[in-house]
Amino acid sequence: MKGRLSNPIGDVLINTDVISKYAGSMAVECFGIVGMARISMKDGLVHLLKKDSLTKGVNVVLEDNKLYIDFHVIVSYGVSILAVYRNLTENVKYHVEELTGIEVAKIDMYVEGVRVID
DSSP states (O other), X not given: XXXXXXXXXXXXXXXXXXXHHHHHHHHTTSTTEEEEEEEOTTTXXXXXXXXXXXXGGEXXXXXXXXXXXXXXXXXXXXXXXXXXXXXXXXXXXXXXHHHHOOEEEEEEEEEEEEEOOO
16 A cells, blocks of 8 residues: 655655655664564564564554554563653654655554563
C-alpha cells in the first residue's frame, strides 16, 4: 500500500516499507529502547533485530490517508515503560509526519522483552 500526496504539479507515492524503515530507525534512537523485536513463530522466542532488519519489528498500515504504526520493542531494564512510550510516540509522530506529510493517527508499542544494558 502506498501513501499518496497530491499537488497541482503531480502526485507523490510513498511505499509503507519506506515509512516502516524510517519509523524503526527513529524508534531505536529513543530513550529506553534497546532495539526492535521479532517473535519466532517456530519456537516462540523473541529475537533482537539488527539495524538492517528494523522493518520486521514495525508494522505500518495506511487507511484513509492516515498512518497506524505498531512497534515491537525490547526496552532497557529499570526504565519507565510509560516514559519510553511517550518518548517513542512524540519522536516518531513528529519525524514521520515531517517526512511524509501524512498524519500519524495511532502508535502502539508492544514490549516483547527487557534487557540489561552494560
